[in-house]
Amino acid sequence: MDKLYEELIKYCEVECDIPFSKMTTLHLGGIVKYVVYPRNIIELGETMKTIKEFNVPYKVLGKGSNILCSDAKYDGVVIRLDRTFDDLYFDDDLCTVQAGLSIITVAYEAMKHGLTGLEFASGIPGSVGGVTYMNAGAYKSNMANVIEEVLIYRNDVFEWLRNEECGFSYRHSIFHEHPDWIIIAAKIRLQKGNETEIRELMDNRRERRLQTQPLEYPSAGSIFKNPEDKFAWQIIEELGYRGKWNGGAFVSDKHANFIVNAKNASATEFYELVCAIQKEAKEKLNRELVMEVEKFNWD
Numbered sequence: 526m527d528k529l530y531e532e533l534i535k536y537c538e539v540e541c542d543i544p545f546s547k548m549t550t551l552h553l554g555g556i557v558k559y560v561v562y563p564r565n566i567i568e569l570g571e572t573m574k575t576i577k578e579f580n581v582p583y584k585v586l587g588k589g590s591n592i593l594c595s596d597a598k599y600d601g602v603v604i605r606l607d608r609t610f611d612d613l614y615f616d617d618d619l620c621t622v623q624a625g626l627s628i629i630t631v632a633y634e635a636m637k638h639g640l641t642g643l644e645f646a647s648g649i650p651g652s653v654g655g656v657t658y659m660n661a662g663a664y665k666s667n668m669a670n671v672i673e674e675v676l677i678y679r680n681d682v683f684e685w686l687r688n689e690e691c692g693f694s695y696r697h698s699i700f701h702e703h704p705d706w707i708i709i710a711a712k713i714r715l716q717k718g719n720e721t722e723i724r725e726l727m728d729n730r731r732e733r734r735l736q737t738q739p740l741e742y743p744s745a746g747s748i749f750k751n752p753e754d755k756f757a758w759q760i761i762e763e764l765g766y767r768g769k770w771n772g773g774a775f776v777s778d779k780h781a782n783f784i785v786n787a788k789n790a791s792a793t794e795f796y797e798l799v800c801a802i803q804k805e806a807k808e809k810l811n812r813e814l815v816m817e818v819e820k821f822n823w824d
């Protein structure tokens with residue numbers, strides 16, 4: 526075994542040669558040299574020191590539900606918090622939750638505590654870290670509306686950022702500009718509500734997602750951000766891309782802003798389809814379609 530592995534294993538669980546396809550909802554992407562699972566902030570701090578000492582690239586991954594990894598090998602370290610940073614605490618209407626926990630679990634726990642405010646997130650398959658990073662949202666709400674503070678690790682220090690310091694905007698946050706920062710936890714402020722009403726709203730929305738989204742296929746949700754004046758799916762439809770294939774990648778005929786991995790697509794096939802749509806949108810409609818899904822490990 527190499528020196529980096531020998532150092533990492535002192536502090537955390539390490540897995541080697543794991544494909545991104547096993548860690549992302551698109552089920553796409555090449556092999557990752559090291560995947561690490563620190564169990565607490567001490568292990569995380571030591572792991573980060575090691576990574577920096579060895580000067581290797583690293584990437585934090587949540588549930589992998591908003592990322593398109595290339596087919597290439599990643600000769601770096603993927604840090605995963607989802608097996609270990611998964612506690613949550615309720616204090617009246619404030620929920621403090623670690624970054625690795627699924628936001629769907631948080632939404633359901635909030636509902637059981639009779640707390641309203643997270644119903645919009647009850648169908649978003651991301652981690653607390655990922656939804657904070659993305660300012661994920663639905664039904665006219667988003668994480669910025671409920672997050673009070675975010676605990677981050679940056680420059681070897683753990684510190685809390687207030688909501689207004691997080692630079693939240695549509696599917697964006699300050700964390701996009703600082704990929705070296707790690708989100709550790711968030712404080713989410715909710716309101717007292719009625720458990721039955723909250724459950725009904727969440728059930729209705731789940732039904733709506735099942736009816737309108739191709740959840741039977743691997744995807745990363747909406748591939749493009751919605752321009753201000755129109756939905757991205759309308760533009761894709763106008764271009765005639767609904768139901769189009771490229772290799773195993775398919776523009777869903779149920780929801781045209783979902784490109785799905787319908788038949789063992791490669792990341793390259795998937796991305797070719799993305800580029801073809803962007804190119805035609807520009808040439809035929811003079812429209813910029815910006816990816817909401819993040820590309821990672823591409824040249």
Ligand SMILES: Cc1cc2nc3c(=O)[nH]c(=O)nc-3n(C[C@H](O)[C@H](O)[C@H](O)COP(=O)(O)OP(=O)(O)OC[C@H]3O[C@@H](n4cnc5c(N)ncnc54)[C@H](O)[C@@H]3O)c2cc1C
Pocket residue numbers: 550584585586587588589590591592606624648649650651652653654655656657658659660661662663700706707708709738740744745746747819
């Ligand atoms: C079926 C489906 C439906 C979806 N519906 C919605 C929706 O309604 N609304 C919506 O907004 N999105 C939706 N998404 C997209 C996705 O779930 C969100 O963008 C979510 O926020 C991604 O979270 P994640 O944990 O999977 O992040 P990942 O995909 O793992 O990572 C995304 C980015 O966040 C960073 N990141 C993750 N965790 C941390 C951390 N702890 N510290 C620092 N950086 C971190 C990663 O480095 C990466 O840059 C959907 C996706 C799918 C597959």
